[in-house]
Amino acid sequence: xxxxxxxxxxxxxxxxxxxxxxxxxxxxxxxxxxxxxxxxxxxxxxxxxxxxxxxxxxxxxxxxxxxxxxxxxxxxxxxxxxxxxxxxxxxxxxxxxxxxxxxxxxxxxxxxx
Amino acid sequence: xxxxxxxxxxxxxxxxxxxxxxxxxxxxxxxxxxxxxxxxxxxxxxxxxxxxxxxxxxxxxxxxxxxxxxxxxxxxxxxxxxxxxxxxxxxxxxxxxxxxxxxxxxxxxxxxxxx
Numbered sequence: 001x002x003x004x005x006x007x008x009x010x011x012x013x014x015x016x017x018x019x020x021x022x023x024x025x026x027x028x029x030x031x032x033x034x035x036x037x038x039x040x041x042x043x044x045x046x047x048x049x050x051x052x053x054x055x056x057x058x059x060x061x062x063x064x065x066x067x068x069x070x071x072x073x074x075x076x077x078x079x080x081x082x083x084x085x086x087x088x089x090x091x092x093x094x095x096x097x098x099x100x101x102x103x104x105x106x107x108x109x110x111x112x113x
Numbered sequence: 114x115x116x117x118x119x120x121x122x123x124x125x126x127x128x129x130x131x132x133x134x135x136x137x138x139x140x141x142x143x144x145x146x147x148x149x150x151x152x153x154x155x156x157x158x159x160x161x162x163x164x165x166x167x168x169x170x171x172x173x174x175x176x177x178x179x180x181x182x183x184x185x186x187x188x189x190x191x192x193x194x195x196x197x198x199x200x201x202x203x204x205x206x207x208x209x210x211x212x213x214x215x216x217x218x219x220x221x222x223x224x225x226x227x228x
Contacts, residue, residue: 043216048214
């Protein structure tokens, strides 16, 4: 049973560029959440997708956007990258029907130069 | 807004010592509370959770009790092992109660267990 997978594992971008990160949820899960974890900090909630729509959003600017596909996989897009966007981006999945706790992927480490 | 405060690390203990990592929270409504653990080189894993006041979550010898009166959810273990070395995160979720909603995390406590 595959867990949550994310790609790529590492990424280097320059300021002003755009980036897309991808996530495949745990088998059977239909809800995907994204988090940003800066070095030495706890993860911060970006947003959550369910039924291909953004259902909840944390305190992040509109430069952060996402998408969920019919197969429940998800993308996180960040436009106009800033140095402060350098972080580990975590994807978590859950099953809406059971309201279970979220399972996390290994993350994508983004470095903005 | 919702927030979680946990003790600063690193916390260094000898093997078989008693562990307490303090966690307090501020939340609107009635949150569910969680402890997640991040082992070196691995992703976040749920350690235990409690969804209502006075519930006790437990797993792998770790325990935490949801104390509404003190807004706390302290993590304890009676005898730690070297393999418990990791970063521990306290978190809350205000929603339907199961933890599927967006989580608010503390900053994490780095635990180091020496043989």
